[in-house]
Amino acid sequence: MAEINCEGRSTREINSEIRRVIAAGDADIVLKNPLARHNLGVAILDPVRIRIEGSVGYYCAGLIDGPRFEIMESAGWGLAESMMGGEVVVHGSAGNGAAAAIRGGTVVIHGDAAARLGVSMKGGTVLVAGSCGYMAGFMGQKGTMIVCGDAGDAFADSMYETVCFVGGNVAGLGTDAVVESPGKDDIAFLDSTLAQYLPGSQKRGNDFKKIVAGRKLWNFDKREWKVWQEAL
Numbered sequence: 001m002a003e004i005n006c007e008g009r010s011t012r013e014i015n016s017e018i019r020r021v022i023a024a025g026d027a028d029i030v031l032k033n034p035l036a037r038h039n040l041g042v043a044i045l046d047p048v049r050i051r052i053e054g055s056v057g058y059y060c061a062g063l064i065d066g067p068r069f070e071i072m073e074s075a076g077w078g079l080a081e082s083m084m085g086g087e088v089v090v091h092g093s094a095g096n097g098a099a100a101a102i103r104g105g106t107v108v109i110h111g112d113a114a115a116r117l118g119v120s121m122k123g124g125t126v127l128v129a130g131s132c133g134y135m136a137g138f139m140g141q142k143g144t145m146i147v148c149g150d151a152g153d154a155f156a157d158s159m160y161e162t163v164c165f166v167g168g169n170v171a172g173l174g175t176d177a178v179v180e181s182p183g184k185d186d187i188a189f190l191d192s193t194l195a196q197y198l199p200g201s202q203k204r205g206n207d208f209k210k211i212v213a214g215r216k217l218w219n220f221d222k223r224e225w226k227v228w229q230e231a232l
Helices: 011-023 184-197 222-231
Strands: 002-005 028-032 049-053 065-071 085-090 106-109 122-128 142-147 163-166 177-180 209-213
Touching (some): 122 184, 142 184, 163 184
Parallel strands (some): 122 142
Antiparallel strands (some): 163 209, 177 209
């Protein structure tokens, strides 16, 4: 296991050292004293394991494809933005825009997520053990979002094919978002995902409500202008 002490180093130096130890063949890396620096571990494309012993700042683990990040405390804005694959696990809470525009992989937040969780996500899975802020799932195109607690206002606004599950209350649904009852396959998926990533959770699949797009905004036709106005 390679240890990297971040104290006294710039973000560029830390990221260069991560790449150096990966190139040397180390698959297990520990970052000590991260001191909430921004942009740590960006664009890592190798199937390595990186544990960060502390909190991180903005855009940690963005643009990754393959590694597993474990952040032992909290994360700032833009966690795992545009990730292609891999896992990012945060043991604390995450700031605005966590998992924005991800295309694959899994993001797990053991605390709460702030506003705009999973906006424009195009695949992958986002799991929040706590609650999330406003406009989560905005314009989500694919993928799955699971919020075990409560969700803020404008939840699932203007979505396409992203599927959301909420275990608590929703302050307000966004435009064209509708609530459905989870099916048997949904409940089985929720149970297996919670057992894998949140084994101590008291939630079960049948505790969740399912929220999807009502599909009124998927296509615009001038002949149906009144329908479009009503959806907006």
